[in-house]
Amino acid sequence: MAQRTKVVVTRQLIDEAQRLLDTNTDLEIVQWHSSNPCDRSWLLEHAKGATGVLVMLSDKVDEELLQAAGAQLKVIASFSVGTDHVDREALKKRNIRLGYTPTCLTDAVADLTVMLILMAQRRAGESMGKVLAGEWPQMPWHPLLMTGPQISRSTVGFLGFGRIGQATLKRLLPFGISRAIYLTSKPGEPVQEDHFGIIKEAAIPIEPAKNWEQLASESDIVVVGCALTPSTKHLVSTEFFSKMKKRAVIVNIARGPIIDTNALVEALAQEKIFGAGLDVIENEPNISADHPLLKQPRCVLVPHIGSATIETREQMATESVKNLLAGLKDEAMVNEVEL
Template identity: 45%
Template sequence: MALLSRINCVIRAGTGVTLKIFRMESNQILSRTVSDLQNTKRPKVLVTFPHIPEIGIELLKNKCDLIIWDKPVAIPREELMKKIVGVDGVYCLLTDKIDNEILEVAGPQLKVVGTMSVGYNHLDLKALKARNIHVGYTPGILTNATAELTIALVLATSRRLFEANAAMLRGEWTAWSPTWMCGPGLKGSTVGIVGLGRIGIKVAECLASFDVKKIIYTSRTEKKEAAAFCGQKVTFNELLHQSDFIVVTTALTPETTNLFNEEAFAKMKKTSVFINTSRGEVVDQDALIQALKNKTIWAAGLDVMVPEPIPLDSELLKLSNCVILPHLGSANIETRTKMAKMTAENILAVLRGAPEEMPSPLNIE
């Protein structure tokens, strides 16, 4: 309004003066607009791994300036401490430990950490809450993919698929033999599931189609969903003694750390197959190695271990009765794409000042 009044006054003073002052006013407005744009800083987001599904990167690039760790390995701690300084958000993976020391270095402007995972044991939740930093994660999305992988691992381990393939490549398949590479079947077996959450329930639903005799499970509470597959809640000791197959899908907590130790393996059937697609820390790995070497249990299939990646000289890699996968639980294209999108959306919601719009916030108690 002030500008219009000024122009009206000037018009009455004459055309030449009008043009001159109008240009001055226009230039001042343009100058202020450019200055305002320059002062509107885009938030900075650290992405801790280069190979993120494209949709996640594109969503962030549209609104943020990205700092991307450019090597195809987990970002070393010293690099993380350098690159996190001054950022507003962090897009991280399970391999990135975000603890109090890292948060101190990051600075008070850090508003959100989005982890492309359902697990969050790598995050210091207490330290994050103390700084009012929002946390996003990706539950639910990977349930089916992880259940599929778990079933694949059950079959690959029990039917000795990797062992048979290796033997064939060594030229050991000389004739069809009625007893060569035989393994236990699922039909008529008792399957014990440790941790009947979303993934455990989906695994049980899949296993029911193999005509297993019984599905038993351990959980803090009775699960109404278990009625669909006649699941029976039992104690941990009962599960160890009764199960032909033990499938671990539990969350990692102080109570479940090293849950499967020497004592636990000793209680299992010598013909039992042990499958872990939860977290490597749930298992005392040295105890598992001894149980496999000594035939205390029949075989193991692991998608998780400690550390990750597993060293190539690990004893586990030398055992023919152990199938190991490189943490592929959620590794199908559709699932990883959805995980990347949700992680980016969690971060962007906070950075635009609308944390209530996060698609999947982690509620820190």
């Protein structure tokens, strides 16, 4: 009898994805079944002899793991959008393929972006805090009590204007925004891809910004949705905030370090901007209760839940299994990283 192909999976998968994996009775499936992240020592021990490994964002894929696995390893399937946890060079020199799951979370992240925009404008964190503290009975009504800027007639500025930015814009159109501008790695140039057909068809102007100064100064809402690179790290700085409108809000659903946290704290404390809504932050998840940003009532911070919908996570799990199986059979993956 031929030896079965071994795969290691660092997590119990969501139902449909687990069933898809389990139908492959020709595979020897070694799986970490706890609800906690996989132990590194367990992974190194069991990787030996594996042809494929399905990993989470919390599992480092490096020389150590590849050596522990051995020369037969031919596919890493990562249940993630980013691949920062994977040493691409190490895979490339061994001709190991890398699958990932970047596309299916667009809707979930765009939904959360709209939520954070509205929460920043409408003071959701601040007003919920007052209710939770029992202060509502002592808030005498007056016409400007807990008011914030209205989204209608806003100019929305996108730092990065890929699939998620465009999906966000699509959702914002019926709120009555009046204009969108965007800054990409090619300032002043129109984007090539119109993912949802809105750029051509929208009834409002959608235009490239010449530079970050223009985007900061003309936007009522700034959406940070670009990749983190050396040139975008701390792109949103004290200078950026100083050019923003006093009634503007900023939302970050991309990567924490694009915004200089100290500059944001200062901008909020000095009322240079109206509010902020963050799904990501520098040094996450190591944010303690005494973090200075948490003392700013106009800042909403949620714990990186952009893609955290049941439907999206189910689809990511299923796609990661498909990528694993495709890698074993030398077939096309749903999404493969070019190494």
